[in-house]
Amino acid sequence: MLHVLNHPLITHKLTxxxxxxxxxxxxxxxxxEISMLMAYEITRDLPLEDVEIETPLCKMTGQIISGKxxxxxxxxxAGLGMADGFLKIAPAAKVGHIGLxxxxxxxxxxxxxxxxxxxxxxxxxxxxxxxxxxxGSASDAVSMLKQNGCKQIKLMCLVxxxxxxxxxxxxHPDVDIxxxxxxxxxxxxxxxxxxxxxxxxxxxxxx
Ligand code: PRP
Ligand code: URA
Numbered sequence: 001m002l003h004v005l006n007h008p009l010i011t012h013k014l015t016x017x018x019x020x021x022x023x024x025x026x027x028x029x030x031x032x033e034i035s036m037l038m039a040y041e042i043t044r045d046l047p048l049e050d051v052e053i054e055t056p057l058c059k060m061t062g063q064i065i066s067g068k069x070x071x072x073x074x075x076x077x078a079g080l081g082m083a084d085g086f087l088k089i090a091p092a093a094k095v096g097h098i099g100l101x102x103x104x105x106x107x108x109x110x111x112x113x114x115x116x117x118x119x120x121x122x123x124x125x126x127x128x129x130x131x132x133x134x135x136g137s138a139s140d141a142v143s144m145l146k147q148n149g150c151k152q153i154k155l156m157c158l159v160x161x162x163x164x165x166x167x168x169x170x171x172h173p174d175v176d177i178x179x180x181x182x183x184x185x186x187x188x189x190x191x192x193x194x195x196x197x198x199x200x201x202x203x204x205x206x207x
Contacts, residue, residue, distance in 0.1 A: 002165060003178045005041055010034050010180050014158065018196045024205040028081060031130065031158070031203065034180060035085025038156055042126060042178050043070075043090060071120055075100055075129040075141050076113060078199040082128035082156060096120055098127075098144065100137045107190040109137040114144060121149030130199040132160035132179065133192050135167030142172045158199070159183055161192045 013030045016022055022030075049066035052059065070093035074083040079098075087093060099113025117123070127141055132155075142153055155168065157179045163186055168177060183192050191197070201207045 001176050002169075002182075003041065003176060004182060005038055005178060005180055007037065010037055014180050014196075017158075017202075018194065020197065024202065027202045031081040032085045032088075034158065035082040035128070035156070036088050038082075038178055038180070039086040039089035039126075042086075042154055042156055046124075069119070069123045070094075071096055071117055071123040071125045073098060073116070073125055073127045073141070073145065075127065075137055078130050078203055079128040081199070081203040082130055082158070086126060086128060086156065093126075094120075094123065096125075098141045100140065102133075102137065102190070107134055107136070109140050111140070111144075116145075116148060120145070121151070123150070124152045124154070125150050126154050126156055128156045130158035130203075131192060131195075132157040132164035132168070132177070133186055134161075134190050135164030135171075138164065139167055139171045142168075142175055146172075154178065159192055159195055161186050 013034050017027055017030045047066045048063040050061050051064050053062045070090050072083045072086045072093050073096040074080045076099040094117040096116035100109040100111055103110055125145055132138055138155055145153055153175050155175055155177045159181050160179045161183055185193055187193050
């Protein structure tokens with residue numbers, strides 16, 4: 001299922017990120033802030049369990065998150081910028097890394113790194129990547145996690161193209177996508193239009 005998180009705070013911050021005059025420091029901070037807001041929504045259906053506590057006034061039955069183990073898996077490099085915000089909200093989550101870059105000629109993802117926590121198959125996995133363009137990177141990342149035994153996977157993105165969303169829906173219909181905006185289309189170089197440019201370069205200042 002596609003969840004478009006068009007909250008005014010997210011939309012406002014994303015518009016500043018899209019502006020080509022926004023520099024690396026602000027871009028990274030805004031991505032961090034948006035990721036925290038998105039984490040709030042992504043974790044909305046975490047199960048709760050009852051716990052007996054005592055307030056300064058009396059005993060009561062409260063609720064805490066019931067042992068559901070989380071993992072955040074950024075797709076390198078740009079996904080790192082979203083994982084930090086997610087970890088601020090869910091600091092006990094473990095972190096896996098998938099290194100993928102898009103070949104400049106073919107726009108197909110090339111794997112260069114893969115490292116997961118040992119118990120990844122028992123965790124609710126949140127894959128982070130700001131850009132969902134052709135969908136190749138996200139789809140390959142999810143396929144690898146499924147091969148690793150992961151059963152519950154969510155995808156957290158910032159901006160997507162209809163093409164990438166269609167690929168994910170076709171290849172991984174079980175994976176919920178959380179996204180701040182769905183843009184118009186891909187250009188001839190497979191960049192999202194209007195988009196925000198190359199997310200990795202803008203986060204790390206490698207333009
Ligand atoms: C970008 C982005 C995604 C991918 C999206 O990464 O962060 O991983 O492209 O494109 P797709 O949906 O067509 O696969 P990039 O290859 O530029 O690597 P980087 O994050 O290291 O800059
Ligand atoms: N990767 C990016 O960083 N931006 C795009 O628009 C497409 C892929």
